[in-house]
Amino acid sequence: MHKPLLVTDFLDRARRHYGDDEAVVATTGKRFTYDELGERVDRFSAALAERGIGKGDRVAVLDPNTHYHLEAAYGAMQLGAVHTPLNYRLTPDDFAYILSDAEVDAIYADREYAGKIEPIRDEVPTETFVTNGADVVDGNWEDFDALLDAADGEVDRPEMDEDDVITINYTSGTTGDPKGVMRTHRTETLHAYLVSVHQEIRDDDTYLWTLPMFHVNGWGHIYAITGLGATHVCTRGVDAERIFDAVAAEDVSYLCCAPTVLNRLIDHYEAEDPATTGEADVRVATAGSAPPEATIRTVEEEFGWYLKHVYGATETGPLITTSDARRHFDDDSSDRFAVKKRQGIGYLGTEVRVVDEDGEDVPRDDETIGEVVVRGNQVMEGYWNKPEVTEAAFSERAEGYYHTGDLATVDEDGAIAIQDRKKDIIVSGGENISSIELEDALFEHGAVSDVAVIPAPSDEWGEKPKAFVVPDGEPDDPGALEDELASFTRERLASYKVVRAVEFVDDLPTTATGKVQKYELRAQEWDDEDRMVGEG
Known part of the structure; x- marks a missing residue:
């Protein structure tokens, strides 16, 4: 049997089985069940449709980690429109380029960031401008909640194929302009399945949004957390005191933190000695750069959290490897820290290789350096409107593999450790x-x-x-x-x-x-x- 893999299935499943259960804790403290979240998503879909948005149109989302981001993303995707999340730390000129390059038709922008769009709105093809604070934002913006109140919530979903592009995530180009990474229903779905397995996500998880949702759809967590019926705890930026407060108050069981965020948490912990857990055991995923062994030690031995080090790139889903190979270390031994700081072994169904300039695998001696290349179902479809760049990314050393530009060694277990970068x-x-x-x-x-x-x-x-x-x-x-x-x-x-x-x-x-x-x-x-x- 072949059943199309569609990202809309994640919210559909949560509504079907967890309708009365808590879905989202908003930054305001307001709480939504999955039935309530789903109704808001339906209403936003209807509002977009009334404004001419349909299958294949691009809908940009510029938002910190609030419930509006989830609603705007799913609201667009229910129509087959392409979710295009934006990094809120960029400049107006950056936004002008991306909105024009992606030919964005509609944008939802949080009230704190709409001011970065207002100066360039006459330069871009976008026609629909929505914010969650029209009364406090300069310019002619429609209000998100007012749109929901006026919409009937009737959604006529188009026929969608799993190979349709459903998200475009922009990554900083090492040369030239930013590149739009195209991801299909299929790649997003399979990546979310892999995240669910390797990050051990369950329906009784409470996930704290410290990782930006715009980072490759929050590493797939806008799908995985939703589809499994777990709870999203939203934030507006990273603040160490608030993170510890939320972990304790909401019984958070899972969060993602770059090593820099972990270091901020450690500094606050050492200064203030806050509670580090609530009723639930806590696990934390980190990526971006390898955490020092001292950081892992403090997180696990002082905070009492279980750390998973993962690795990838926007083009690869992002996640393709994990250091959480528990048969390779003893939980009670300090030897585990050396294993956990490595980028680790490939995810299920993911072929991660380290190759020399001829495309041959380097020996597993943990000394010979080669480039990390990857092949898997979570890897991107290609770059938006950049076929030549796409071809180069998949063909330089090993034909058919995405070339990450990261240089690594491989140990006897096949675990990689990044040593250098080929990319500038x-x-x-x-x-x-x-x-x-x-x-x-x-x-x-x-x-x-x-x-x-x-x-x-x-x-x-x-x-x-x-x-x-x-x-x-x-x-x-x-x-x-x-x-x-x-x-x-x-x-x-x-x-x-x-x-x-x-x-x-x-x-x-x-x-x-x-x-x-x-x-x-x-x-x-x-x-x-x-x-x-x-x-x-």
Whole structure:
């Protein structure tokens, strides 16, 4: 039997079996059952349909982790429209590019972020603008709750195929403009199934939204948590005190935290000694950069949480590996920390390889470095309107595998450990930063003659962007110029992309043909580290 895999099945199942059970704890404290959530989703679908939104149209969602994001996403997808989540830390220019590139037809924007859309709305093809605070937002916006009140909730779902694109997630390009990662009903569904298995999600879980929902649909948790009938506890950003309060008050059993967030929690714990659990045992997933062993130790031995280290990329679902291989470590042994800091072994049905330049597997000696390539049902369909870039991503070393750009070793159990990156990218606090984009911004400053940006180690963020700058003349006050360059990038780029360190140099190392040898700069910065990627 062949039954199409559709993302709408997740909410349908929750409504069918858990209608009277709690679905969402809103940031306001209001609570919704799955019947109530489903009715709100139906009404938003009807409101979109009344405004001409249908199958294949793009609906952008710009929202922190509130119940409105879930409602807007499912409301769009019920119509076969393409959910296009936006990173709320981007700039208006970034949004103008994405809304135009994806040809977005409608956008829901949270009241705190609608102000970033208002200045560029005449530049984009979008015609429907919805917010959850029309009375406090400048411009002509329709109010989300008012739309729901006026809608009849009747939804005429189109016929959908599992190979239809249903989400587009934009990732920072290492070169050029951001790329839209296309994901189908099938890829989203199978990824959510894998997350459900490997993250051990159950219907009695209470999930705390500390991971942004815009990050590849919250690593698939907008589907998995919903489909299994578990409870979503929503947030508006990451605050250590509020996280501990929510964990204790709501009996949270599962959450996701980048290593930087774990470090913030540790700092707060050491200063304030809050309760770390409620009635439920807690497990936490982390990714973005490898957590140091000291971080894992504190989380597991002091907080009493069980840590799962996972790995992937926007293009891969994202999750493709896990360090949670319990037959490879003893829960009571400190040896487990060395295993858990590795990116680990492939998810079910996922072929993860580390290959050399000829596409051959490197030996399992944990010393030979190759590129991580992956093949699996959760891997993207391709990049939106970029067939050449898509072809290159699947064919460079090993035909038919997505090439991650991450360089790793493999141990005797087949567990990978990221050592370096082939891509010109910085991963800081779980966010990808294009070195080239930052260099382009710095080049616009009159005092910059030449510049190279690399990732530098950071205890707080894992990695931070550092610029080696050849100044145009001798700076009168290097410290003041460094501050000026940081401010200059802050005015032009998203806040997380701001240059965090500047070193003024007479020249940059180059090849005979004049190409900057960033590897030399990186080797200099990472000389005291075990590997050339950050630990959060």
